[in-house]
Amino acid sequence: MQKFWxxxxxxxxxxxxxxxxxxxWFVSGIVFKGGDTPPETGTVKDSVARVAVRDVAAVRFVPVLSLSARTEAVNKAxxxxxxSGRIARMAVVRGDTVSKGQTLVVLDPAARPSNVRSAAADVAKALGLAEAGRELAKDGYVAATTLAAREAELLAARERLALAKQDLAYATIVSPLDGVVEDTPVVVGDF
Incomplete structure (x- = not known):
């Protein structure tokens, strides 16, 4: 054996x-067993762990892709x-979606309604004078030039009425197209 070694x-x-x-070392563990003492046990009440429970329900998952982007308007107005006039009311603010014809700004009407009433009264007066002139012209009591002047006054009064109505309509500024308000460079009270 020594030769082998x-x-x-x-x-x-x-x-x-x-x-x-x-x-x-392994054999010593089998031969020399240590004292097998069972672990200490308490009551069942002491060894039960408290567990929080929450009900969970299946919910359909809908994936959403959110991207940051910038858009550029095809049409800008x-x-x-x-x-002219002082701004009485702003009907929209930046970011509002508007439709064609929707009110954007209302100007202070000031004397515009009374201008329409005055022009309507002038039309009524000129119409009365023109009709009276036609009746008198049939009998030859009014010269043709006077009748023509009264007809011209009636026409001018109707034009003034149309302009007064248009000026009143212009006091309400409306959107010329469907879109989004990008900027409002004026505020109530500006002229």
Whole structure:
């Protein structure tokens, strides 16, 4: 045996010694059993853990793709008043969606309604004078030039009435197209 042992390489000798020590260590655990004491146990009440429960229901998942982007309008309209006046009311703010014909800004009507009433009265007066002139012209009591002047006054009064009504309508500024309000460069009280 000594011949065998001396013929082994030093590393092999060390491996055999370590392997033998491990086997002795394992065998010692089987032969020399330690005291088997059971673990301490409490009552069932002490050993029960509290658990929080939450009801969960299945919900249909709808994936949503959210992207940041910028848009550029195909049509842009710069709206301005066709008459002068102080801004009485802003009907929209930046970001509002508007439809064609929707009110954007209302100007202070000031004397516009009375101008319409006055022009309507002038039309009624000119109409009366023109009709009276026609009746008198049939009998030859009015010259043709006077009748023509009264007809011209009636026509001018009707034009003034149309202009007064148009000026009153211009006091309400409306959207020329469907879209979104990008900017409101004026505020109530501006002229």
């Amino acid at each position: 001396n013929g082994l390489a030093p590393n092999t000798k060390w491996a055999i010694v370590i392997f033998g020590a491990l086997i002795l 710069r709206v301005s008043a066709q008459t």
